Amino acid sequence: MATETAAPEKLTKKQLTADHPTWCPGCGDFAVLASFFKVLEKLQIPQEKIVTIAGIGCSSRFPYFVNSHGLHFIHGRALPLATGVSLSRPDTHVFVFGGDGDGFSIGGNHLDHCARKNINLTYIIMDNYVYGLTKKQTSPTSPIGYKSKTDPTGAIDRPVNPMKKLIASGASFIGRSHASQVKHMMAMYERAILHDGFSVVQTLSECVIFNPGSFDDSIPRKGGVFETIDEKKWDDTPEDEARHDVTDAGAAFGLAEDQYPGKFGVFYQAERPSKNTLEQKWIDSSMEKTGAASAADLLRGRFAKMK
Amino acid sequence: MTIAANDASVQGSESNSEQDSLPLDDIQDAVIRFAGNSQDGIQTIGGFLARLAGRSAREVMTYMTIPSTISGGPSIFQVHLGSGNVLSPGDDADFLVSFYQHSYDNHISSLRDGGVCIYDTDFVEPNPDDKRVKYVGIPITSTTIESIGGSTKSRGKNMFMLGLITSIFQLDRDKLAGIIERQFGKKDESVLRNAMLAFDAGYSYPIGDLFDRRYNLKAGTATDTDRVTTDGNTAMTYGLLAGGVRYGAGYPITPWSPIMETLRVELPKYGGLFLQCEDELAAVSAALGYSYAGHLAITGSSGPGLSLKMEALSYACMAELPLIVVNVQRGGPSTGLPTSVEQSDLLQAIYGSHGDAPRVVLAPKNVEDCFHIALEACRIARKYSTQVIILSDQALSSRIEVFNEPDWDAVVIEETKPDLETRPEDFRPYPLDGLTKHAPPGAKIASGKYPVVTGLEHDEWGHPTANPDLHQKMTDRRRDKLKMLMDELDTPDVYGDESGDVLLVGWGSTYGPLHEATDRARAAGSKFGHMHCRHMHPLPNGMGEVFEKFKHVVVVEMNDEGLYGNGQLATLLRARFCNPAITSITKTDGLNFKIREILAGVDLKMQASS
Numbered sequence: 073m074a075t076e077t078a079a080p081e082k083l084t085k086k087q088l089t090a091d092h093p094t095w096c097p098g099c100g101d102f103a104v105l106a107s108f109f110k111v112l113e114k115l116q117i118p119q120e121k122i123v124t125i126a127g128i129g130c131s132s133r134f135p136y137f138v139n140s141h142g143l144h145f146i147h148g149r150a151l152p153l154a155t156g157v158s159l160s161r162p163d164t165h166v167f168v169f170g171g172d173g174d175g176f177s178i179g180g181n182h183l184d185h186c187a188r189k190n191i192n193l194t195y196i197i198m199d200n201y202v203y204g205l206t207k208k209q210t211s212p213t214s215p216i217g218y219k220s221k222t223d224p225t226g227a228i229d230r231p232v233n234p235m236k237k238l239i240a241s242g243a244s245f246i247g248r249s250h251a252s253q254v255k256h257m258m259a260m261y262e263r264a265i266l267h268d269g270f271s272v273v274q275t276l277s278e279c280v281i282f283n284p285g286s287f288d289d290s291i292p293r294k295g296g297v298f299e300t301i302d303e304k305k306w307d308d309t310p311e312d313e314a315r316h317d318v319t320d321a322g323a324a325f326g327l328a329e330d331q332y333p334g335k336f337g338v339f340y341q342a343e344r345p346s347k348n349t350l351e352q353k354w355i356d357s358s359m360e361k362t363g364a365a366s367a368a369d370l371l372r373g374r375f376a377k378m379k
Numbered sequence: 380m381t382i383a384a385n386d387a388s389v390q391g392s393e394s395n396s397e398q399d400s401l402p403l404d405d406i407q408d409a410v411i412r413f414a415g416n417s418q419d420g421i422q423t424i425g426g427f428l429a430r431l432a433g434r435s436a437r438e439v440m441t442y443m444t445i446p447s448t449i450s451g452g453p454s455i456f457q458v459h460l461g462s463g464n465v466l467s468p469g470d471d472a473d474f475l476v477s478f479y480q481h482s483y484d485n486h487i488s489s490l491r492d493g494g495v496c497i498y499d500t501d502f503v504e505p506n507p508d509d510k511r512v513k514y515v516g517i518p519i520t521s522t523t524i525e526s527i528g529g530s531t532k533s534r535g536k537n538m539f540m541l542g543l544i545t546s547i548f549q550l551d552r553d554k555l556a557g558i559i560e561r562q563f564g565k566k567d568e569s570v571l572r573n574a575m576l577a578f579d580a581g582y583s584y585p586i587g588d589l590f591d592r593r594y595n596l597k598a599g600t601a602t603d604t605d606r607v608t609t610d611g612n613t614a615m616t617y618g619l620l621a622g623g624v625r626y627g628a629g630y631p632i633t634p635w636s637p638i639m640e641t642l643r644v645e646l647p648k649y650g651g652l653f654l655q656c657e658d659e660l661a662a663v664s665a666a667l668g669y670s671y672a673g674h675l676a677i678t679g680s681s682g683p684g685l686s687l688k689m690e691a692l693s694y695a696c697m698a699e700l701p702l703i704v705v706n707v708q709r710g711g712p713s714t715g716l717p718t719s720v721e722q723s724d725l726l727q728a729i730y731g732s733h734g735d736a737p738r739v740v741l742a743p744k745n746v747e748d749c750f751h752i753a754l755e756a757c758r759i760a761r762k763y764s765t766q767v768i769i770l771s772d773q774a775l776s777s778r779i780e781v782f783n784e785p786d787w788d789a790v791v792i793e794e795t796k797p798d799l800e801t802r803p804e805d806f807r808p809y810p811l812d813g814l815t816k817h818a819p820p821g822a823k824i825a826s827g828k829y830p831v832v833t834g835l836e837h838d839e840w841g842h843p844t845a846n847p848d849l850h851q852k853m854t855d856r857r858r859d860k861l862k863m864l865m866d867e868l869d870t871p872d873v874y875g876d877e878s879g880d881v882l883l884v885g886w887g888s889t890y891g892p893l894h895e896a897t898d899r900a901r902a903a904g905s906k907f908g909h910m911h912c913r914h915m916h917p918l919p920n921g922m923g924e925v926f927e928k929f930k931h932v933v934v935v936e937m938n939d940e941g942l943y944g945n946g947q948l949a950t951l952l953r954a955r956f957c958n959p960a961i962t963s964i965t966k967t968d969g970l971n972f973k974i975r976e977i978l979a980g981v982d983l984k985m986q987a988s989s
Binding site: 087090119120122123124135136139141142143146149151152153154155156157158159160161163164181184185351354355357358359361362365366367370371372375379 | 433434605606607608613617620621623626628645647648649650651652654656657658660662664665667668669670671672673674676690691698784785788791792793797819820821822823824827828829830831832833834835843
């Protein structure tokens with residue numbers, strides 16, 4: 073996503089702060105919000121051009137906490153709505169926030185299509201492996217054995233593997249991060265925002281009420297391992313051989329095999345034209361053919377053929 | 380068919396010289412039904428005839444059935460050509476063209492007594508004992524093959540029939556040839572050549588031994604030259620473009636698809652775009668995305684698709700986002716009769732979303748009105764920041780009519796850019812004392828406080844609240860803006876008698892049959908009026924007073940009478956006006972109302988009450 077260079081006034085975290093978040097104390101989403109603010113400060117996107125969009129869920133309250141244009145939509149449909157905004161307003165910066173229910177369950181189909189169409193927007197999925205807003209039901213990413221109100225003896229359904237799903241659906245930027253790692257989140261979000269096309273970052277964000285300790289195995293201070301992806305530097309060194317080529321979808325799929333706790337970093341990134349670019353090309357060539365005629369002239373011409 | 384009152388001996392100037400010995404009947408109108416299979420191209424020749432009528436100051440209305448199978452299956456196309464006001468596709472056919480035995484078997488009953496059945500002797504064996512109609516057998520298939528050169532199987536017999544019809548009805552051969560050329564000229568040269576060979580074979584086919592007369596369809600007196608010939612889906616599509624719609628999103632479903640196909644191609648010329656989505660939910664959501672971004676947008680579908688959109692439409696009501704939603708109704712419930720006409724989505728359109736979600740519902744009465752209702756929908760959506768559902772139907776979507784070209788300078792909205800002006804310090808998207816006007820992304824807000832559009836109940840600034848007093852006030856607000864619209868609507872006109880025995884009330888594509896039924900009843904001495912509703916919700920003021928002037932208010936619609944004996948509009952009108960004179964005539968056979976069905980229904984009502 074391109075950024076404007078000369079912002080008339082400096083965008084600050086203070087300007088971007090809206091309501092105090094209604095999340096529970098200790099929720100991982102606070103850190104996601106703080107990281108988002110810091111990245112916006114760094115990139116200096118004009119405030120009125122920032123659009124935050126969300127569906128339904130705890131994390132989907134996000135737009136209320138960001139002082140920007142925002143829209144809080146219905147469950148699961150934030151991506152298609154954001155598609156409409158992105159395609160019709162290329163001058164704006166569209167951010168979508170949501171959880172695992174929105175992204176991988178009720179809105180799972182939209183995620184596939186938004187990804188393959190390569191809509192120019194950034195989607196941050198705050199994944200806590202549980203339905204929190206409705207108070208502890210099994211989510212599409214709950215691991216087998218997770219005890220919830222809908223699976224009191226432990227979840228039995230194989231969970232979605234978000235990275236594999238995203239790679240298969242053709243997303244052009246796929247990152248994975250962790251709400252306990254602010255610097256890593258910021259790096260992921262910044263790269264996602266600067267990517268031209270559909271960028272998505274799954275961010276593990278702990279629900280301290282209904283799924284406490286769920287990500288401890290990836291938090292070093294709790295005895296876990298935060299294993300980041302070592303990307304190729306293309307420096308012709310022998311060490312580079314073993315590093316991950318982010319343009320290699322097969323290798324990315326291999327990295328995604330291990331889901332709990334899994335690896336963190338950029339799994340995949342490819343440059344391919346966004347739908348925004350392709351549609352604009354068609355608009356430009358159509359208008360060129362008609363000589364950018366007025367609506368009245370276009371209609372007159374069309375109706376002449378119906379006589 | 381109506382024989383013209385003036386002298387029948389006048390020779391048509393376009394007559395075919397070798398057949399001039401046949402006597403010539405001047406006629407006012409004729410109903411011709413072509414019955415064949417869907418791949419025979421009978422819609423194509425129906426379209427040619429309709430276009431010819433449009434160019435000859437004649438009136439026309441067509442009607443067709445299409446099978447919902449992928450390829451093949453029985454299909455008909457009925458053309459009602461006339462020199463007067465043609466408002467319905469015609470109760471019965473004057474001429475039936477049967478290409479196959481099944482065409483004959485299934486449609487011979489649609490031919491009026493004394494009508495003419497033209498059949499293909501290569502495929503059809505008519506009932507030899509039937510003396511009710513006249514039979515004309517022609518080896519349509521073999522003559523066509525012979526004329527083209529024997530290598531084309533039976534393709535082209537539609538053009539052969541068109542030529543024959545041109546000869547029988549003294550139509551303008553040269554004009555028709557021009558229309559054919561324009562249609563086929565862009566394709567391979569041989570396509571046009573074969574089409575013209577078949578057409579001319581039909582035109583010069585010796586009919587002197589088969590027919591005892593030819594017919595001269597009188598040209599109308601209309602002098603308007605700027606007349607267009609098209610179907611309802613097309614008219615609505617261009618109405619939307621004229622009204623300033625620049626963005627759309629949809630998912631394919633019959634009979635809505637042609638609208639999205641046309642918009643997909645047309646919108647980029649206007650600087651906009653149409654998005655084909657993964658499903659109906661995505662389509663309505665993307666359309667609301669355009670709307671939030673500051674554009675006037677459209678989504679649409681047919682019955683089942685509308686059900687899928689309903690949750691998002693409830694959101695649109697709460698968030699007060701403008702949106703046009705087209706529903707080209709078809710037979711339901713469920714997949715139902717996907718290619719048949721029905722008007723059974725009215726209550727869904729008005730009440731189908733969860734919660735108290737008032738919205739505007741409009742219904743066009745004919746093909747021309749599909750254009751104008753789209754303009755009206757655009758105007759209302761903008762002014763009231765509301766969703767507007769347009770209820771078209773399968774019959775309107777596909778039938779072809781002739782109408783006057785719109786006055787473009789008066790109707791076209793050219794300026795369609797989002798309003799990105801900085802909003803003042805006291806900007807409130809939902810003022811309790813005014814209409815909503817959103818600030819789209821890109822617009823600065825002087826107060827520095829940016830709005831979040833939400834589906835939660837909210838205060839004037841759009842901020843979520845569960846305050847009991849505010850929920851009541853905001854519910855009032857969303858309802859009252861539709862009442863404001865109601866107050867600006869004109870009471871629908873009454874055609875015919877202003878008071879009397881029966882007021883026929885209808886909506887949508889029943890306009891023509893109701894109009895003609897009124898004419899017929901009045902000609903027979905009854906005092907009849909006809910009121911046609913275009914604004915279904917809110918209903919305009921003043922209708923109750925009109926109803927009081929009639930003994931019977933009979934609502935005619937193509938949906939079920941329900942558990943309590945009233946169709947959907949009748950149910951609404953009875954609830955609205957508490958007038959026991961309001962009763963209902965309904966049917967759900969997937970076919971348009973015939974005039975005699977309406978009059979027979981009214982007779983039953985009158986007998987029951989006397």
